[in-house]
Amino acid sequence: MNYLKSFTLTTGEITLFILRVLKSFRMAFKNWKLIVYHMFEISQESILILVFASLFMGMVSAYQIAYQMRDVLPMLYVSTIVTQAVLIEIGPIITGIGFSGKVSSQISAELSSMKVTDQIDALEVMSIDPIEYLVMPRVAAAVLIIPFLTLITEFSIVFGSYLISIAALDITSNMFIEGSKKNFEMFQVFGGLIKSLMFGFFTVILSCYFGITAKTGAKAVGRATTLSVTVSAIAVVVLDYIFTRMLFLW
Amino acid sequence: MVKLENVTKRFNDAGLYGIDAHLPKNGFCTVIGRSGAGKSLLLRTILGLIKPDSGRVLIDDTDIYNVKYKKLKSIRSKFGVLFQNNALLDSMNVFENVSLPVSYRNPDISQNDLKDMVADKLRVTYLSNVSEKYVNQLSGGMQKRVAIARALITDPEILFYDEPITGLDPLTAEGIIDLIRNLHSEIKKTTIVITHDMRGFIDFTDYVMLIDEGRTLFCGTKEDFMDFDNIIARAYVKMAGKI
Ligand SMILES: Nc1ncnc2c1ncn2[C@@H]1O[C@H](COP(=O)(O)OP(=O)(O)O)[C@@H](O)[C@H]1O
Ligand SMILES: [Mg+2]
Numbered sequence: 001m002n003y004l005k006s007f008t009l010t011t012g013e014i015t016l017f018i019l020r021v022l023k024s025f026r027m028a029f030k031n032w033k034l035i036v037y038h039m040f041e042i043s044q045e046s047i048l049i050l051v052f053a054s055l056f057m058g059m060v061s062a063y064q065i066a067y068q069m070r071d072v073l074p075m076l077y078v079s080t081i082v083t084q085a086v087l088i089e090i091g092p093i094i095t096g097i098g099f100s101g102k103v104s105s106q107i108s109a110e111l112s113s114m115k116v117t118d119q120i121d122a123l124e125v126m127s128i129d130p131i132e133y134l135v136m137p138r139v140a141a142a143v144l145i146i147p148f149l150t151l152i153t154e155f156s157i158v159f160g161s162y163l164i165s166i167a168a169l170d171i172t173s174n175m176f177i178e179g180s181k182k183n184f185e186m187f188q189v190f191g192g193l194i195k196s197l198m199f200g201f202f203t204v205i206l207s208c209y210f211g212i213t214a215k216t217g218a219k220a221v222g223r224a225t226t227l228s229v230t231v232s233a234i235a236v237v238v239l240d241y242i243f244t245r246m247l248f249l250w
Numbered sequence: 251m252v253k254l255e256n257v258t259k260r261f262n263d264a265g266l267y268g269i270d271a272h273l274p275k276n277g278f279c280t281v282i283g284r285s286g287a288g289k290s291l292l293l294r295t296i297l298g299l300i301k302p303d304s305g306r307v308l309i310d311d312t313d314i315y316n317v318k319y320k321k322l323k324s325i326r327s328k329f330g331v332l333f334q335n336n337a338l339l340d341s342m343n344v345f346e347n348v349s350l351p352v353s354y355r356n357p358d359i360s361q362n363d364l365k366d367m368v369a370d371k372l373r374v375t376y377l378s379n380v381s382e383k384y385v386n387q388l389s390g391g392m393q394k395r396v397a398i399a400r401a402l403i404t405d406p407e408i409l410f411y412d413e414p415i416t417g418l419d420p421l422t423a424e425g426i427i428d429l430i431r432n433l434h435s436e437i438k439k440t441t442i443v444i445t446h447d448m449r450g451f452i453d454f455t456d457y458v459m460l461i462d463e464g465r466t467l468f469c470g471t472k473e474d475f476m477d478f479d480n481i482i483a484r485a486y487v488k489m490a491g492k493i
Binding site: 030114117118119121122123124125126127128133 | 294297298299323326327329331333334335336337338339340350351354355357404
């Protein structure tokens with residue numbers, strides 16, 4: 001019963017927090033420099049790990065599909081399945097999970113240690129709204145940059161599976177390209193990007209929430225960071241389900 | 251003027267219980283109490299950061315918890331605060347830290363004006379050649395001075411210093427005490443020093459507020475405090491070498 005109560009309370013608080021952040025977006029123009037700064041920060045933090053993980057993800061995917069479809073489908077379709085899965089599902093979700101691991105943890109650690117050392121209270125007293133100054137620029141930056149990061153991720157995964165297809169699966173370059181064009185629709189790219197936008201928005205806003213509402217004391221930083229990584233990873237999976245249903249099922 | 255009326259804020263095992271206080275305009279007031287007495291919590295309620303469960307906090311006769319956020323902002327613009335652990339932004343250098351309250355509120359201010367303002371505050375806090383340095387490159391005493399410079403940048407009406415000398419070596423502490431005293435005698439603004447060690451401040455303080463376990467034990471002039479017959483108060487007076 002207590003769990004239920006605190007869950008409801010927290011959900012309510014997060015909703016209010018999101019509304020406040022959305023409201024503060026009217027200050028986006030005034031803070032554009034901060035937004036650009038955080039776009040760089042976020043890309044810098046996440047791009048290498050995303051590319052690296054994606055290459056391997058791509059290699060594994062090609063192997064898996066070739067293995068599972070052996071004697072069932074012509075190898076031409078390996079790249080069809082990889083590309084479709086990447087655009088609709090794997091690309092956005094790898095980016096989203098990557099965000100919750102790397103970007104979320106960074107942000108909540110940073111904001112919670114600011115909170116613990118009174119920096120956030122100091123901003124408040126200097127009449128600098130922490131939502132407007134710390135949260136909104138990070139959320140805006142995440143939403144603006146995540147589609148590009150997702151495209152890079154998607155490219156890396158497909159490239160990884162391309163490499164393995166040519167090197168180990170007896171698939172020619174032409175076959176791979178031919179196969180990946182089958183069933184392709186531009187809408188799949190946009191659908192995936194819309195999902196990634198949601199992932200960027202929610203992972204970052206949640207990590208800001210847990211950072212800014214951290215309690216006092218050194219333990220609070222660890223707690224905020226763990227919470228933010230866990231909750232944002234779960235949020236990514238749940239949002240993925242919701243938006244896949246909304247966008248891709250007919 | 252800062253006035254507290256029956257301010258109560260309960261946490262699980264601590265809090266403030268019916269705090270009354272009157273800290274007059276332009277006076278120098280020292281708030282003392284053991285660590286954990288609730289001094290920093292009291293400061294937070296005065297700054298509008300923690301809403302009391304009951305009671306009122308009046309700044310120049312306005313109840314700060316009974317106004318719109320915009321009005322609260324304008325009341326806060328009268329405050330200059332040195333937080334217990336400085337609360338400087340560690341992602342910024344000294345210039346950016348000190349100028350932030352001004353540059354954020356008027357983004358159109360010219361770089362030159364901003365530089366002049368910051369240079370002026372760094373001069374009165376006896377800091378030189380630190381503008382480009384990051385906070386973690388400075389000594390504890392210098393960080394305090396930077397934080398004081400930031401508190402001064404908006405020319406506040408009320409200055410709060412939370413534990414300004416705690417954790418500093420005696421010589422550095424002496425320097426900070428001198429700075430606080432000089433600032434008060436130069437600009438004659440309400441100054442509220444929160445400390446568990448009033449030794450350095452007793453000579454020039456006008457008012458004393460003593461709190462213990464979240465309750466006001468005393469709030470009045472220094473002269474009355476000297477005669478106040480209470481065991482904790484006597485201990486403070488004795489520690490300050492005045493008996
Ligand atoms: N936000 C808070 N939540 C829970 N307890 C708090 C909070 N702020 C202060 N307290 C408690 O109030 C008491 C007084 O703390 P504080 O005001 O920091 O003391 P000090 O007089 O040393 O500055 C402490 O026991 C502290 O744990
Ligand atoms: Mg304190």
